[in-house]
Amino acid sequence: MVRVVNRLLHMLFVLWAVATIMFFMFRLMTGNPLAAYIDTNFTLEQQEALLVQFGLDKPLWQQYFIYIGNLLQGELGQSFFYRKPVGEVLMNAFPNTIVLTMGALVVAYLFGIPVGAYLAWKRGTWIEGVGIPTVLATRAAPEFWLGMILLAVFAFNLGWFPSGGANTAGAEFNSEFARFTSVDFLWHLVLPALSLALYLQGLPLLLMRSNMLEVMQEEFVTMARMKGLSEWAIIMRHAARNALLPVVTTFALSIGLSVGGNVVVETVFSWPGLGRLLVGAVASSDFPLAQGAFLLITLVLVSMNFIADLLYHVLDPRVSHGSNN
């Protein structure tokens, strides 16, 4: 319990620090503090309201406290481009990013874990000799480039999948849930999720492999052999179960890392997610939106690190079940 509180405080500290860095970056580097929140195309009343809300006429240190206070209430200002509150714009894009990330990660882990275990088992054979460099190549390839190839082949050349977006233009749905479960949406999801998954599978795969190799050296695996257990039971029940532990915790870590790294894949497939929003906002100097998107991505990253840490301690009985003798 002490540990959980400790990690939580740590997480809040990091969030506060990043928010502070962002404050100074956006106020100082945009040249003009007003520019961070006020677009000259806004109506005068809107400009006036924002001036008060963010205290932009006050000294910098007061602005800072107002900024933190606003953040705590989820108040991020008005998007210049969308003419809507930043929070609303973000919340429209966020589910798309989460679905894309989770879809890709699930595929990546479902593929990477068994294949990693298999490659460990095939250690020293030609399969390993071919497999490892291939996996390393997918880790080394830019994710957007993998996306470009998939796009060229499966969308443009073969025409099996749409070339971009999350829905066919004009499609209408009763609810967000209906949209996410529609064939149309899933059809659009395949290629971006696949290119992300192709990039992401290397981590669980290589980790699983090296963990397996390590666990197979453990005395309890030798003992399992002495007990006459079947090779299948030894590998699946004992070796894989132990090797899996650290891999599972990287799943949470990967969610955090991938939400930030999705940026390029979302751009290639015009996927209406957070990353694409961030790129568009930065490119069009929509500072409130850029800042909001950045902070939301940070929030996901930091909280996933926190969850990964907790997960590890829940899953490992050596930690979750304390010594009691």
Next chain:
Amino acid sequence: MAATTDAAPALGPGIYRRKTKTQRVLNALNGMVAVPMRDPFALVGLAIYVVFVLVAIFAPQIAPYDPLEILFADGKLASNIPPLTDDHVLGTTNLGRDIYSQLVFGTRSALIIGLSAAFIVAALGTLVGLLAGYFGGLIDTIMMRIADVALGIPFLPFVIVLAAFLDPSVWNIVLAMALLLWPNTARVVRSQVLTVRERAFIDAARVTGSSTSRIIFQHVAPNILPLSFLYGSIAIGWAILTEASISFLGFGDSNVVSWGVMLQDSFLSQALSRGSYHWFLPPGICIILVVVAGFFISRGYEEILFPKLRD
């Protein structure tokens, strides 16, 4: 079965014994370069680097055209020439630029960005890790807190924001990498320093009256340099990948010929729908080769550091 993990003996016993300065330097170099290269993968990685470095140096001699020159043939714009026509091995872009020449010149910016970022990340990370690990206490706490924050910042979004606020330049990518990627190296170096610090020979050096800086740089550093090299060789790939992503998103320096800019160019010029694979495949393959070479070389250093995995 498995040997116990102990990084130091793998460096050779020479490091422990009293030796002249040159001998010590030679020994350290041997540990840094010769030992990892015993790994066949590391050797392949090094070979790939050598080829790319040669291509980068002799780019003007190798490339048939100026990579940015707009070419004309028979008074018409030489655009979208298919590969293997005339002397355009990989054809031309839709603006009539020679793709092969761009690829050759792209090697330069890739290596410049990769090597400088890797050097800064490894050097900064090693320095911070050394100081934090050796002195401990408040310095350690502060530096590790800063490291936590840096690791809590999403990498690519940060580079995008930074690149947008500053001028589009490859150096801003290097700067962003330096700001965010040093903590990985620093953390590992720190924990390694903590173990090395406790070893007897450091005590011996202290008793004989060596100064702090002498202890750090002569005794501790040789034991953690392979770690820096390990993280450095991985950072090269990271830097090149990051440059490609940033350029692809349009925040790069469009006056520089780089593999990332080539990919952006092809993407925006409908190379995908036209099926111009000869345009967008080669830059990606080059990126993979350089990054994988980094992975391979890092394997060589892992060999030194964690020998138990491979018996």
Next chain:
Amino acid sequence: MKKFCSQNCGTSPLSILSIQDLHVYYETGRGTTRAVDGVTFDVPEGHVVGLVGESGCGKTTAARAITRVIPKSASIVSGRIIYDGKDLLQLSNRDMAALRWREIAFIPQSAMNSLDPVYRVGSQIIEILRDRGGFDRQRARRRAVELFEMVGLDDKRLRDYPHQFSGGMRQRAAIAFALALEPRLIIADEPVTALDVIVQRQILDTFKDLQERLGLSVILVTHDISVVAFSCDEVVVMYAGQVAEAGPTAAVLAEPVHPYTMGLYNAFPDLQRSAGTLVPIDGNPPDLTLTQTGCRFADRCPFVLDECEREAPSLIQANEGHTAACWRRGEAAALRRQAEEVTTWQRS
């Protein structure tokens, strides 16, 4: 209890296990290490045989070779391991796997590392009972409780994870594991080495009691001659991959014939008598990657003769049921008197 071998197994009819001229070699970076180099001994049914020697003498390798579960770098080069009339080295992998634990069980040195950390201890016993013993879930659970009672553990502990056990409890659990399928032979590899002396004694008591009650045959691997004195009927002293001396425990310990045994006895405190002066044997065992013509103990032996360096002595009967590999076995009584002097073992 004791029964005769139904077939002609070429050994004493009372033996449940007979190891004959066993060679186990390791391939290492420096060459071939002959860890077990021509070892021969018998395990009479219902007896506890101690396999004793310094670390690295090949005792663990020899004992583990019986189960044929050995590291990848090791190979059983030649020899015979006759168990119940069958040569285990001739069995197919499937037949060997079928025999493991049901016939020959194993108690490891460190029960901590030999238990899977992510499963409860109970479910690991039940795994053996169900997978290898054909128990159904309910009977397996009852049997697990019974086994824990046998070794003196509270059955509530079945719900614990291995890391929640103390060292002594883990070794007790390891004994319970070994007994699960009522094997005829148990190989115990340094079963109490990791524990403090008092706990050692308690666990050896429990083990000895169960062994007698169940009529088990046991190979007890240990480096500790006092453990041998306490719990073994026969003892096989190994040195540098070979048997130096073997025979009934009382005879070997009271009247050792091989100088190495004399030295080993001096080098250890006794469980029963108060610790006297401990005298270590100078020097180190020979490098097993090199071939050696003479007696392997010659370098460290205070009674070495020229012929010891020239030719290795073979294992020959010295007294009734008591064998030793020493050229001077005839003068054993005189050497024993010298060996009691501390100065004999001190080199100039």
